[in-house]
Amino acid sequence: MKNYLYYKKQKEGYVLKKFDHIDAFRLGEYICKKMIKETKRAIVHIEINKETVFEFLNSAANPNDRDWLMKKIRCVEYFHEASAAQHVKCIEKGLDPKREYADKDIAALGGAFPILVDGVGAIGVIGISGYEDSFDDHEAAIFGLKHLKKMQDKGRLERIF
Secondary structure, three states: OOOHHHHHHHHHHHEEOOOOHHHHHHHHHHHHHHHHHHOOOOEEEEEEOOEEEEEEEOOOOOHHHHHHHHHHHHHHHHHOOOHHHHHHHHHHOOOOOOOOOHHHOOOOOOOEEEEEEOOOEEEEEEEEEOOOOHHHHHHHHHHHHHHHHHHHHHOOOOOOO
């Protein structure tokens, strides 16, 4: 497991040129394809300015899974960093990441990551749930953001509508 500073600084490497509803669809679809191949449960949730713009729950997901995912998303909104960063911070302090912020309805577990746009800052959040380890949820979000950033940087985003 990597340390808190690694996760705190990681967001700097995934600043996008832009992010709109079409980008949310591309990002969500890309991650869903990966998750459907690798895990039984899959939930992907993307927000822009606290409005849901993409959500996928496969048939193995249940309402409790979505509730936990929303707690991870609130962690990003509250701390302005990846939920994995807070997860590791809790562990480094000897605290339980599931319970430390329960009074705020926040779960400090990996899987939610801020969506950052160059010159703007944080405009949204992506949340992933479905893997056995929440750090794998985190890595799925990074997998998608890395792909989207690479496509934007190369100017290779095809029109889908």
